[in-house]
Amino acid sequence: MNILEIKNLNLAFHSNGRDYQALYDINLALKKGEILAIVGESGCGKTITAMSVLRLLASNAKILSGEILYKGQNLLSLSEVQMQSIRGKEISLVPQDPMTSLNPLYTIGSQILEVIEKHQKIKGEEAKKRAIEVLEQVKIPNAKGRLNSYPHEFSGGMRQRVIIAIAIACKSEIIIADEPTTALDVTVQAQIMELLKEIQKDEGTSFIFISHDFGLVYETADRTAVMYSGHVVENADSYEIFKNPKHPYTRALIKALPDFNTEKLEAIEGYPPSIKDYFSGCPFEIRCPKKMEICKNGFPPSYNFESGAVWCRLYK
Numbered sequence: 001m002n003i004l005e006i007k008n009l010n011l012a013f014h015s016n017g018r019d020y021q022a023l024y025d026i027n028l029a030l031k032k033g034e035i036l037a038i039v040g041e042s043g044c045g046k047t048i049t050a051m052s053v054l055r056l057l058a059s060n061a062k063i064l065s066g067e068i069l070y071k072g073q074n075l076l077s078l079s080e081v082q083m084q085s086i087r088g089k090e091i092s093l094v095p096q097d098p099m100t101s102l103n104p105l106y107t108i109g110s111q112i113l114e115v116i117e118k119h120q121k122i123k124g125e126e127a128k129k130r131a132i133e134v135l136e137q138v139k140i141p142n143a144k145g146r147l148n149s150y151p152h153e154f155s156g157g158m159r160q161r162v163i164i165a166i167a168i169a170c171k172s173e174i175i176i177a178d179e180p181t182t183a184l185d186v187t188v189q190a191q192i193m194e195l196l197k198e199i200q201k202d203e204g205t206s207f208i209f210i211s212h213d214f215g216l217v218y219e220t221a222d223r224t225a226v227m228y229s230g231h232v233v234e235n236a237d238s239y240e241i242f243k244n245p246k247h248p249y250t251r252a253l254i255k256a257l258p259d260f261n262t263e264k265l266e267a268i269e270g271y272p273p274s275i276k277d278y279f280s281g282c283p284f285e286i287r288c289p290k291k292m293e294i295c296k297n298g299f300p301p302s303y304n305f306e307s308g309a310v311w312c313r314l315y316k
């Protein structure tokens with residue numbers, strides 16, 4: 001069962017009197033209990049895809065068309081008040097910088113208790129017990145003693161754990177983690193990935209995990225969608241996409257990973273485009289080692305394979 005489906009999502013930003021399209025026909029599906037990774041270089045549209053789901057877009061953003069179905073209900077047609085009962089409860093966000101969701105003026109304990117009391121309708125000692133339980137679940141040492149600590153007394157990795165604990169406390173169905181480990185060192189990154197896997201297993205939570213780092217997601221995610229310049233260019237089972245990448249951009253991303261190449265590293269030449277750049281064809285064409293004359297003629301249609309699809313004319 002798909003708990004979330006993004007269907008033909010098109011989004012533009014209004015800037016200097018003009019609309020610039022930033023997302024093109026995004027189609028993504030998240031199954032219940034699955035981890036879906038969205039990968040791609042900075043600026044390709046990962047965050048705005050996630051923010052469309054939560055309806056937390058900048059005021060100059062305009063959804064041109066599409067649907068975002070959560071348990072079959074189109075989130076784009078809900079009122080702001082209805083959205084507020086979904087956000088942070090049904091669907092939670094773990095952002096890159098945890099200080100954007102933790103209030104520096106309140107203790108960790110009071111921030112967790114607030115959501116537990118609000119969403120689970122338990123109070124007092126019972127709520128406190130639950131707060132300690134979720135902090136233990138995300139492996140905060142001495143959870144009981146840390147309830148009175150302030151966010152600045154925690155390391156970056158520990159703050160991310162607290163935000164994950166809050167999402168668990170709310171029994172969120174979907175956790176969207178937007179580069180949650182980018183600011184952390186490599187060992188802590190691995191621990192957080194491990195933790196997400198455990199929560200997926202124990203709680204049946206579904207995740208959208210956003211990263212610019214293919215190496216980080218391929219072992220954790222069940223499925224991976226690769227984005228480039230506002231388009232999904234490949235979408236498949238993670239194992240398949242990693243072992244047998246099809247799109248020249250996916251291949252380039254994997255070739256640029258330091259840990260997976262004994263041969264020489266190949267950085268992707270050129271830069272990812274801006275939403276102000278205009279393309280008559282495939283936006284990767286100018287950087288593509290496999291480009292053909294036909295690639296200038298519109299964005300390619302999708303070509304399906306067993307566990308996914310690729311948007312590239314090499315496969316027609």
Ligand SMILES: Nc1ncnc2c1ncn2[C@@H]1O[C@H](COP(=O)(O)OP(=O)(O)O)[C@@H](O)[C@H]1O
Nearest residue numbers: 013022042043044045046047048049058274275
């Ligand atoms: N409020 C905005 N106004 C204009 N352009 C924006 C705005 N927010 C994001 N963008 C542009 O949309 C594109 C996608 O952004 P984003 O989703 O943040 O990329 P990613 O998360 O993949 O790095 C980028 O080119 C970015 O500059």
Ligand SMILES: [Mg+2]
Nearest residue numbers: 046047048178
């Ligand atoms: Mg981003």
